[in-house]
Amino acid sequence: MNAWSAEEFEARLRSLGEQRYHHLHPFNERMHTGLLTEEEFRGWVRNRFYYQMNLPKKDAFILTKLPSREDRRRWIQRIIDHDGRTGDEGGIEKWVRLGEAVGLTREELFDVDTVLPGVRFAVDAYVDFCRQRPWLEAAASALTELFAPDLLSRRIADVQHHYPWIAAEGLEYFRARLTQQPKDIEHLLELVLDNARTAEQQDACVRALEFKCDVLWSLLDAVELAYSKSS
Numbered sequence: 001m002n003a004w005s006a007e008e009f010e011a012r013l014r015s016l017g018e019q020r021y022h023h024l025h026p027f028n029e030r031m032h033t034g035l036l037t038e039e040e041f042r043g044w045v046r047n048r049f050y051y052q053m054n055l056p057k058k059d060a061f062i063l064t065k066l067p068s069r070e071d072r073r074r075w076i077q078r079i080i081d082h083d084g085r086t087g088d089e090g091g092i093e094k095w096v097r098l099g100e101a102v103g104l105t106r107e108e109l110f111d112v113d114t115v116l117p118g119v120r121f122a123v124d125a126y127v128d129f130c131r132q133r134p135w136l137e138a139a140a141s142a143l144t145e146l147f148a149p150d151l152l153s154r155r156i157a158d159v160q161h162h163y164p165w166i167a168a169e170g171l172e173y174f175r176a177r178l179t180q181q182p183k184d185i186e187h188l189l190e191l192v193l194d195n196a197r198t199a200e201q202q203d204a205c206v207r208a209l210e211f212k213c214d215v216l217w218s219l220l221d222a223v224e225l226a227y228s229k230s231s
């Protein structure tokens, strides 16, 4: 098997998003058409927080493996974006604001013992993947971020429109991601397109992205099963 050109490889990665990214999940589709109950929305915010809490950990595992100082200097910003630092609260705190806007307490959000088993299983698998796999594959698993900006823009507009009971400040997390994500994406594409040269490396990156799409999909499956009453 011959390696793809960088253009073909990027097109393969992007087409995966069209087929498997979680914007297609029925739970997300219902969110965007205003069909979620308050309980379903709260259930999503509470369980997705487990994913948010674990992003800096998986990024720290990848950081230890990146070969160049230049790449580590860029990657470390991801940890700061979520954990924050003095005077800049960061994404985890912004997600707590979202939780409060939907009626959850900080204690409920940080109570990891009540996370749904399926959510825990999916998120832990993602962290473990980044701990165990070579850095190229671990980084490639973050390529779902390529597809996130469109979804986040739609989410901000549709949630404001359909769920007026959620205070607009609660959506600050998503607004901040829209400004942070472009630099993440630029770095990711550089890392993956420049370093996956052989067909085997490219295939491993495609599989890593498929795996990550499955993580996000499974998270929503678990939330839907737990909170959505069958009609």
Ligand SMILES: O=C(O)c1cc(C(=O)O)c2c(n1)C(=O)C(=O)c1cc(C(=O)O)[nH]c1-2
Binding pocket: 055, 141, 142, 143, 144, 145, 147, 148, 151, 177, 216
């Ligand atoms: O709300 C979303 O749909 C969504 C999806 C994703 C993603 O595609 O992985 C991320 C985020 N949000 C996000 O906010 C975020 O910080 C983030 C980091 C990563 C990653 O894998 O490194 N994905 C995502």
